[in-house]
Amino acid sequence: MSRRDVVVTGIGLITPAGAGRDRTWSGVCAGTGTAAASPELKGLTVDFCGTAPEPGPPTAAMRRKTWRLDRFTRLALAAAREAVADAxxxxxxxxxxxxxxxxxxxxxxxxxxxxQLTRLREHGAEYVSPSLHPMSLVNMAAGEAALEFGALGPSLATVTACASGADALATARSWLTGGLCDIVLAGGAEAANTPLTVTGFERLGVLSRRRDDPPSASRPFDADRDGFVIAEGAAVLVLERPEHARARGAPPRAVLAGCGSTTDAHHPTAPHPGGAGARRALAQALRDADVTPKEVDHVNAHGTATALNDAVEARVIAACLPHGPSVTAAKGALGHALGAAGAVEAALTALTVQHALVPPTANLRRIDPSVPLDLVRGAPRPQHIEVAISNSFAFGGHNTVLVFRKP
Structure with missing residues (x-):
């Protein structure tokens, strides 16, 4: 192990494929979409999304405090509990x-x-909850997790749009390799399937409009892709230094060996047309992990199913990894969980390395002929994987690439 390696000893997931790591893994390997019409979105041009199950509090005491937690925090805590138990x-x-x-x-x-805005407008200021800010602030998932688990080291929230979850893992790794922590709970959570959020993305023209068949709407790298499907969910990974995990006899699922992070500084929402920032992030991550491009066996792509992002990402992968590693995109099955997506996909990449099995890209029926990638589709592909990468690209020009290795 390199002195910069950290190990994944626990994984917790809650996604539209189900509550728990095993249900999500099975759902992604099944290669079918999970989106469905949502009563909350009724009447909108886009009235479907990926919905995670409501997590149940594990104890009566926790049930009593659920009222003061926003849904994104409840999802985060559910994933964190599973990850801690798994570790x-x-x-x-x-x-x-x-x-x-x-x-x-x-x-x-x-x-x-x-x-609470609705309460203010309809009933007046006295009806606004004093818990508005403790419930809604972006850092409160981290704060509530620290409170529940007695984590007294550093805690914070990463907010880099769709790279937020991946950046959380990169931050955790720096804490561990810098000696600040022995254990870090790292990941992401999102619960933003609201009419306002969906309308905003629809107005940008980035959502699929396949209302007649929501499960097949998200089609990463497909010639007929027409946009992403918004979703919700959470993923938490327990990360430790290798020696700490060994000392307590905890077997690692995978090694987080490298991270790369860059910014396009090109456009608020569109990627650099040549993928310059993504290429630099990928190269950084490989150097950090001390692996060569030809050693990469597998790529978990960002794969949003939007015309522009998929095209740019495909060119980046093909140019930087010309030997043709296998590629999959989980958003075909799970939809796009925004700030949680990078953590969900990192968890799936770690599981792919562990199980030597690549999940298929759901709804990939006709590969875009301009996409020169070895895309896995139809059924899971058995594959021995020593090195895999997980890509996350975001509004604001954020690019984050994580490198996982077999222990």
């Missing part, structure tokens, strides 16, 4: 000052903000 950690006995939390989100508690 075989006991928060009652761990060294709290050496445990950190970093959770990303793009929009945070937007459900709470909109609900």
């Amino acid at each position: 075989r950690l006991d928060p009652a006995t761990w060294p709290g000052p050496r445990v950190g939390v970093v959770l990303g989100s793009a929009l945070g508690g937007i459900n709470t903000t909109l609900a």
Whole structure:
């Protein structure tokens, strides 16, 4: 292990494919879409989305505090509980000052903000909850996780749009390799399937309008793709330094070996047409992991199913990794969970390395002839994987690439 390696010892997921890591993994491997019409979006031009199940609080005491948590925080806590259990950690006995939390989100508690705005307009100021800000601030998922698990080390929120979850993992790795923490809960959460959010993206022209068949609407790298499907969910990974995990006998699922981060400084919402920033992020991540491009066996693509982003990303992958690693895109099955997407896809990349199995890209029926990639489709592909990367690109020009290795 390199001194800059950290290991993934626990994974928690809650997505439109189901509550829990195993249900999400099975759903992605099934290669079918999960989007459906939403009563909350009725009457809109785009009236469908990917909806995660409502997480149930594990104890009566936690049930009593659920009322003061926005949905994005409830999703984050559900994923964090599973990740901590998966890592075989006991928060009652761990060294709290050496445990950190970093959770990303793009929009945070937007459900709470909109609900309280409605109260203000319809009933007056006295009906606005004093918990408005403690529920809606973007950092509150991290704060509530630290509170629940007794994590007394650093905690913060990363807010880089659709790269937020990936940037959380990169931040956690720097805390661990810098000696600041022994354990970090890192990931992302999003619950923004609101009429306002959906309308905003629809007005930008980036959403699929396949109202007649929502499950097949998200089509990454397909010749007939017409936009992404908004979704919600959360992923939390437990990261540790290798020696800390070994000392307590915790087997790693994968190694987070490298991170790359750049900014396009080109346009608020469109990627650089040549993918310059994405290329630099990928090269940075490989150098950081001390691996060569030809050693990359697999790519979990950002794969939004928008015409421009898929085309640019495909060119970047083909140019930087010309030997043709396998490529998949989870958003075909799960939709686009915005600030949680990078963490969800990082978790799936770690599982791909562990299980030596590449999930297919759902709804990929006719590969865009301009996309020169070895795209996995139809069924999962067994593949021994030593090195895999996970791409996350975001509004604001943020580019983040993570490198995972087999332990």
